[in-house]
Amino acid sequence: MVTLALLDPIDLTTALQWWNFQDKTEITIGRSSRNDIVVPDPRISRHHVLLSRLHSVAPYEKWQLTNQGKNSVALNGRVTFRDILPDKGEIQLAPNGPRLFFCLANPDQAEEFLREFVHRSKPKSTAQQNYTPVIPRKIPLVCELQPSRDPLEACQHLDNNPRDLFCGNCSQPLSILRSVRQYHFLKVLSQGEESYTYLAWINPNHPDSKTFLGHSLVVIKQLNPNAAKSLKDQELFMRQAMTLNQLDHPAIPHFLDFFVEDHQFYLVMEWIPGQNLSDHIQEQGPLTAAKAFACGLQVCNVLGYLQQQNPPLVHRDIKPTNLILRYRDGRIVLVDFGVVKPLGGLEQTRLALSGYRAPEQLHGQTFPQSDFFSLGATIVHLVTGRDPAKIHQYQTQTAQYYVEAVPGISLAAAEVLRCLLHPNPLDRYQTIQALQDGLKSAQQSC
16 A cells, blocks of 8 residues: 655645555556646656556565656655655655655555654754755745756756766766667676677657657667677677567566667667676675575576577576676576577587586587576575686596585585586486475575
């Protein structure tokens, strides 16, 4: 259950109107009369904000805010495009625009929550603080308001954090690397031999931007201009686009667009706000063995989905940098399908070995168990914080990885890793169900 209130701009503790929603999964806010919450203000777009329910069971009910308007939206004083709503807080529609209070409570509790929230949010007056309220002292009537000037002309982008991508005053990008069609490239996410990956913003004024309503920020992968000259690399890149287009799984980014511009190939995907597991381990330290195997179970579910496709798919690049810990719900998302391969094809592509790829991949062979090997190596990284190639040396007599070098795991968990990391794919788990059972037993033993 969610309750919202339109706040009086002079006295924020006073609600001008209340709304309560018990069973809806989406709540629309905007100027149009078709919205669930109608706010007739010229600074607000016809369809300005979408609230989507992610979890519906108390006390785990969660809602997500998505800005669909041309002006910015602030959540508890900070400009955002998409964010998870806390249990209670304030949404401001457009700079100096109307404010809505929201809370996950029934109407009887909401009024008390509003007073508590406003009281806690008031700035403490000190001699060193120079606080200027966002809402001016004199508020004109709605009918007197005029649409604000173009923020690109009016705003000087002052007082922004150097790490911010968008201006906190006008919500426009602070810096644009380059633009292609409706996409403004804001930041390089990764750079490899085959492709570059960027975080990009969709220009809402572009005629094609309506195609991706709800996706203000996207990830764009561009085929390396040198690789674009190779028909083989073009084929792999287009295969990645076609594969993503046919997949629909909550732990796989959604395909949005694929196009060629000036002989350059671009793939547009859903942006997953989160942190890859390699960076997470580097910042937070290694995971416990139980948590590492829990992550492995999540990846196992995605691999099971890929194997259910027709033909079955092998990812071929499971590793910590390709596993995103999603901020929204703490779940794992599998990214980078650049070398994905359907089973049964005659093509044999040799892949350079790393600490995560199975030995048979060096010879161009691919099996479902190749992903199992990579998953085992990834779990080693999560537990130790180190590249598994630096830990797992072959034992000369048995050609078996020495899993006892992994600290803090039980004998049962070591046996599961030994099976996953066997150099012969026939000696690894042969089915997803067997892999899942092994990971569960390892988790329970830690």
